[in-house]
Amino acid sequence: MAEPSALFELDRVSRVYGDEVKVHALRDVSLTIHAGDFMSIVGPSGSGKSTLLGILGCLDLATSGTVRVAGQDVARLDDAGRSKVRGDSIGFVFQQFHLIPHLSALGNVATALLYRGLTAQVRRELATAALDKVGLGPRIHHRPVQLSGGEQQRVALARAIVTDPLMVLADEPTGALDTANAANVMEIFAALRAHDRAIVIVTHDLEIADRADRRVSMRDGEVVDDEILRPAAGTVVLP
Amino acid sequence: MTRLRELIGVAVAGLLARKTRTLLIMLGPVMGVAAIVAAVGLSESAKGDLRQKLQELGTNLVIATADGTFAFGTAPTLPEEAVERAGNISTVEKVTGYIEMTGIQVLPSAGGEDFFRTVPIPVLAADTELMNVLDTGLESGRFLNEFDQANSIRSLVIGNALADEYGYLEGETRTLSLNGRDYAVVGVIEKVELVPDLDRAVLMTPATAERDWDIEQTPTGLYLRVRDGTAEETAEILPQALALGGSEGVSTTIPSSLLEAEAEVDTTLQLIVITMGGLALVVGGLGIANVMSISVIQRSSEIGIRRALGHTRGTIAGQFLLEALVVGVLGGIVGAGVGVVAIVAGSRIGDWVVTIQPALLVWSGALAVVVAVIFGIYPAMKAARLEPLETLRLG
Numbered sequence: 001m002a003e004p005s006a007l008f009e010l011d012r013v014s015r016v017y018g019d020e021v022k023v024h025a026l027r028d029v030s031l032t033i034h035a036g037d038f039m040s041i042v043g044p045s046g047s048g049k050s051t052l053l054g055i056l057g058c059l060d061l062a063t064s065g066t067v068r069v070a071g072q073d074v075a076r077l078d079d080a081g082r083s084k085v086r087g088d089s090i091g092f093v094f095q096q097f098h099l100i101p102h103l104s105a106l107g108n109v110a111t112a113l114l115y116r117g118l119t120a121q122v123r124r125e126l127a128t129a130a131l132d133k134v135g136l137g138p139r140i141h142h143r144p145v146q147l148s149g150g151e152q153q154r155v156a157l158a159r160a161i162v163t164d165p166l167m168v169l170a171d172e173p174t175g176a177l178d179t180a181n182a183a184n185v186m187e188i189f190a191a192l193r194a195h196d197r198a199i200v201i202v203t204h205d206l207e208i209a210d211r212a213d214r215r216v217s218m219r220d221g222e223v224v225d226d227e228i229l230r231p232a233a234g235t236v237v238l239p
Numbered sequence: 240m241t242r243l244r245e246l247i248g249v250a251v252a253g254l255l256a257r258k259t260r261t262l263l264i265m266l267g268p269v270m271g272v273a274a275i276v277a278a279v280g281l282s283e284s285a286k287g288d289l290r291q292k293l294q295e296l297g298t299n300l301v302i303a304t305a306d307g308t309f310a311f312g313t314a315p316t317l318p319e320e321a322v323e324r325a326g327n328i329s330t331v332e333k334v335t336g337y338i339e340m341t342g343i344q345v346l347p348s349a350g351g352e353d354f355f356r357t358v359p360i361p362v363l364a365a366d367t368e369l370m371n372v373l374d375t376g377l378e379s380g381r382f383l384n385e386f387d388q389a390n391s392i393r394s395l396v397i398g399n400a401l402a403d404e405y406g407y408l409e410g411e412t413r414t415l416s417l418n419g420r421d422y423a424v425v426g427v428i429e430k431v432e433l434v435p436d437l438d439r440a441v442l443m444t445p446a447t448a449e450r451d452w453d454i455e456q457t458p459t460g461l462y463l464r465v466r467d468g469t470a471e472e473t474a475e476i477l478p479q480a481l482a483l484g485g486s487e488g489v490s491t492t493i494p495s496s497l498l499e500a501e502a503e504v505d506t507t508l509q510l511i512v513i514t515m516g517g518l519a520l521v522v523g524g525l526g527i528a529n530v531m532s533i534s535v536i537q538r539s540s541e542i543g544i545r546r547a548l549g550h551t552r553g554t555i556a557g558q559f560l561l562e563a564l565v566v567g568v569l570g571g572i573v574g575a576g577v578g579v580v581a582i583v584a585g586s587r588i589g590d591w592v593v594t595i596q597p598a599l600l601v602w603s604g605a606l607a608v609v610v611a612v613i614f615g616i617y618p619a620m621k622a623a624r625l626e627p628l629e630t631l632r633l634g
Contacts, residue, residue, distance in 0.1 A: 059547065059628045080551045087549015094631060098544040102256030112548045114245050159548070 006068075007089075007166045007198050008033040008056060013065035015051050025051040027221045028065070033167065037198040038190065042209035043218035050171070052218070053202045057090055057169050058082045070166060087112075091160030093170035097152045099144040105131060105155045106140040112159050130162035131155070134188055150181030157188055167198040174208055186211050246554070250561035257534070261566065264530045267523015268570025268607035269577060274516030275603040276578025280595055281585045282504045282512075287592030289502035292432065297374065298495040299332075299467050300433050301474050303481060304460040306488030316457040317489065321481050325461055328480055330469040335368035336458030340448060345441050346416045347405040360401065361440040362417065364448035372462045373431055378402070379409040380426030387425075388444040393451070394425040400438035402427045415441065420451060433494040434462070470495070520607060523570070524614035527563055531618035535559065535625070542622050543630030556623035563615020564608060571604030578603075 174182035
């Protein structure tokens with residue numbers, strides 16, 4: 001059986017903040033994320049996981065080392081190029097949802113499809129389908145304030161997957177939710193697993209982290225552990 | 240194209256989400272444009288009736304009269320061929336000559352001498368072309384015609400003011416006494432705005448003038464209609480063209496020029512008010528820059544998520560610039576509308592003729608758009624420069 005393809009490759013990546021007083025947020029991190037991975041990155045605050053998320057999400061650049069997304073060296077891209085990588089290959093989910101308050105659930109999801117040469121009709125259809133997938137079909141015209149925290153996070157999830165990205169990158173996706181909603185959101189994450197897509201959840205919550213198939217532990221800017229908890233979706237031989 | 244439409248959609252949605260704020264920042268351009276439109280419009284409207292009158296009268300009437308300075312003692316005349324020579328000038332469309340006669344006392348009735356002698360009444364010999372050239376009509380009766388001319392009939396046409404003075408009733412058979420000879424009044428000319436002298440004049444045919452008063456058939460003056468816009472140059476060349484090196488002096492007047500000067504709007508005042516309107520626009524622009532800059536900070540989360548969703552810096556800048564543009568466009572349109580309402584209302588109060596220049600509406604509206612976009616550049620750049628990593632507050 002073929003090795004699942006590497007979507008994201010970090011090779012001895014470091015990120016140093018500050019000019020005079022240097023803070024090493026990441027030290028020589030090497031990490032490969034494959035298609036089919038359902039992965040958690042766990043660690044206490046200050047362990048560098050947010051920095052890692054910024055670099056994985058092409059929101060930040062490494063100070064040294066290389067970051068490859070689908071084989072492409074991110075450091076060689078300009079801002080517009082990295083924007084394109086984000087738009088095409090990465091779907092973000094944040095702790096604070098970050099929905100645009102004046103847009104409906106449908107509008108928020110459709111925003112991810114803007115400037116791709118799609119007609120409004122197609123954007124609406126794709127967004128509706130994504131909202132259906134996270135179980136928000138009947139609430140597509142509600143605005144964020146009219147939705148519960150769990151529902152808002154599901155809108156954010158729909159927004160993350162509507163572009164069919166290579167990786168869904170989630171930052172403490174259950175951090176602002178109660179236990180029931182958190183469980184519900186994690187179930188959706190699990191259901192979104194696909195053999196051609198990676199799901200990466202950054203969290204400090206071990207319980208959440210253990211729901212993933214693969215768990216990467218960080219401490220003081222370094223990866224201290226990388227273990228497979230159960231077989232990843234990509235390794236399952238499909239009938 | 241779709242991209243631009245999408246951007247416009249995003250910008251409009253962003254503005255609609257904050258209606259009060261949008262309306263408030265729109266007030267700047269609205270007031271600036273309204274001030275400019277109203278200031279110019281009202282000052283134009285105040286002169287609108289004069290201008291309308293000018294339009295009706297035309298500004299292409301030129302009068303040439305024989306200048307007395309070279310003709311010592313005798314009544315000055317133009318060259319005999321003056322009408323023909325004037326007709327040869329390329330800018331002249333219509334021309335007619337007249338002969339002003341002297342030494343004739345006009346009286347409405349026997350015994351009125353004492354009362355009417357004090358003010359001499361001009362007596363003119365004019366041909367049938369006169370009404371055509373002056374573009375005027377009759378208040379009553381008829382004008383001198385070919386029959387009068389061919390048979391030297393003693394018929395007269397009199398000016399409007401004279402008819403009033405003599406208490407002439409419409410349709411009345413009235414004779415006037417010219418140095419004791421009785422003439423029948425056959426018609427009354429309408430008021431001729433551009434040639435007020437005619438309002439008190441008495442007109443007869445040249446043939447009658449020649450037979451009764453032994454008048455030479457050389458005109459003392461000409462009325463000319465010239466091509467629009469050529470009145471001044473025609474008036475300038477006319478003395479030479481008529482005299483052709485002869486000794487006759489010719490002076491010319493353009494009767495509409497006085498009216499034109501009166502209809503001229505006070506440009507200094509207008510400029511001051513336009514400048515103030517422009518200042519209002521700039522202050523409004525500052526308001527746009529101010530409010531939108533704050534808006535960018537408040538919407539940093541939205542900007543961050545858009546950047547995370549793959550929107551480029553350029554797209555974000557475009558979004559905010561378009562918001563400013565839309566504010567400018569709507570502000571310009573509404574401002575022009577408010578200005579027009581002010582002109583109409585002001586003209587009604589002042590009883591003026593509403594004068595609205597479409598070009599003014601367009602350029603003042605365009606100015607609002609330009610100002611809005613210029614002042615939208617700073618917040619747009621600010622939005623584009625925001626780092627998504629900082630605005631998204633990762634956990």
